[in-house]
Every structure is written in structure tokens, then in C-alpha cells.
Amino acid sequence: MSHNEIVADWFERYGNDIYHFLIYRVGPNEAEDLLQEVFIKALKGFHGFKKDSSPKTWLFTIARNLAIDESRKRMSKKRADTVPLDITNEPKTDTSPETILDFNEDTKQIYECIQLLKPKYQEVIILRGIKELSVQETASILKWSESKVKSTHHRAKKALQEELRRCFPYEEKRASRSAR
Template sequence: MSHNKVIADWFERFGNDIYHFLIYRVGPTDAEDLLQEVFIKALKGFNSFKENASPKTWLFSIARNLAIDESRKKKTKKWAETVPLDVMNEPKTNSSPETILDFNEDTKAIYECIHQLKPTYQDVIILRGIKELSVEETANILKWSESKVKSTHHRAKLALQEELRRCISYEEVKSPRAAR
């Protein structure tokens, strides 16, 4: 199979997961462009791909490196305010508009809190907690040991809980709606 067909197959299989990772890491406005860049880099670097690695972890590694570069370029960007509702996992039931609005506000708050964590915590929270990758896959992507993934994931969850508490306390003071 040609390199182009292999990369096209990988795009079909892993493109959506990588796109969601990039949304969490850099925001929706840059995620689509970076997704294309991931697969362009994969095509250009196809000969450097080692068959003993998983294509998924290799592509996530490329995406992570591009996200780090993008974050460095736009350190002060606040993307959480621009997250479109269709990107979020809205309730699938026939919920009332108020329930959907509350859900989306909570999801935005979580995005904002994740974005406040240090980059290594963001990576491990997104890969392990949101994308539900295994410890082994996460270790391969981050080029860490499995024990480091486990301990950093634990610390990241604690940091996220603390950040969520801080954000919720701030929102309750700022918004009378949150006090309901």
C-alpha cells in the first residue's frame, strides 16, 4: 500500500480522536489546521515511522508536539470563550434548553480549568481521562515511563479538582445564576 493510502487510512481511523485532543490542547480555532499539519508531517516523515510503534501513538506524539509549539506561539490566547456548542458532548436526550445551557456552561468551565493546568497535566488529563487511552499508549505518546504516567495522572486529577473548586467558587461569587 502506498504512503498516501496508509496515511489516508490512519486519518479515517484516528483523525477524530486527534482532533478532539487538539481542541482540548489548543482550542477549536486552531485544531483543524493543526490536524491537517499532523497528517502532512506524518506523510513527510512516514519513512521514520517504526513499525514496532502504534500508528495511533505516533500520530498523537506529532499532534502533541505541534500543540506545544502552537501554545508557545499564542500563550495568552483565551480559547474557552469561543468553543462552539457543537464541539461539546451535549446531552442526547430531549433536554430542556435550560438543561442544555447549564450543561454547556459546565463543560466550558471544565475546558477553562483544564487549560489552567500546566502542560504536562493537560496532556495526561486529556489522553488518559478524556480520550481514555491506556497507560501504555499514553506513556508512548509522552515518551514517559508507565509509572510516571500513573503518578502524573494522579497529581493532574488532584490539580484539576483544586482548579475546579477555585473556578466554581469564583463563578458563584461572579454569577447569581450559579447560586441556584
């Protein structure tokens, strides 16, 4: 099997998972382009792939690095473009109204709250909680120890719960009323 065929097979197996990771990390508008970049980098760097890790963790590592680069580009562009500080409490997302309508309401709320978390919390929530990767796979992708993955995931879940309560207090009130 040629390396082109192998990478094409990886795309079939892992493309959706990586795409969903990128949606949560950079938003739907950039996710598709970055997904293509992930597999272009995989093709170009195929001979550098070490067989000691799984292709899935290697591809997620590429996706993570591209997402970090994209976030840095956004931040530097924001600093260059904006002088006043944004002091609103509205969630910041880079999604179009059409895309938001495609998400169901629960997914939209979770997506918006995840975007408010620290980047390391976002990554561990997406990899462990949403993509359901193992602690070992997550540690390999993030280049963390397994204990750091566990403790950061625990803290990230608490932070996400707080964001959900803060952003959507109506849901909490409604849930407590229905429990009576």
C-alpha cells in the first residue's frame, strides 16, 4: 500500500473525529480548511511518522498544532484590528448564523461555553469528553502526563459546569422546578 493510500484510509477512519475536534477548537468556518491541512501535512510528513504512536494520535496532534496556530493568528489579527476593549459578557464565537442554526440548541450552548474556557481546558474537554479518547491517547496528543490529563480534565469539567450555569441560568432554574 502506498503512503497516499494509507493516508486516504486514515482520512476515512479518522476524518470525522478530527473535523469535530476542529469545530470545537476553531469553529465550523475554519474547521474544513484545517482538516484538509491536517491530511496534507500527514501526506508530506508521512516518512516522519513514528510507528510507536497510533495514526489517530499523530493526526490529532497535527490538528491540535494547526488549531493553536489558527488561534494565534486570530489573536494577533484582533490586536492589530481592535483598539477598544470588548467588555460584553456575550460568548465569542466565529460562526455564521446559518451554522449556529444547524446545531441543535444543547450542542450550541455547550459549544459556546467551551469557547469561553482556557485553551488547555478546551482541548482536554474535546478530546476526553466529546471525542472519548482514552487518557493515554489524550496524553500522547497533548504531550502531557496521564495524571495531568486526569486532573486537568476534572478541573475543565468543573469550569464547563460553571460556564453553563453562568451562561444559561434559565436551564438550571427550569431543572430545579421540574425536580419538585
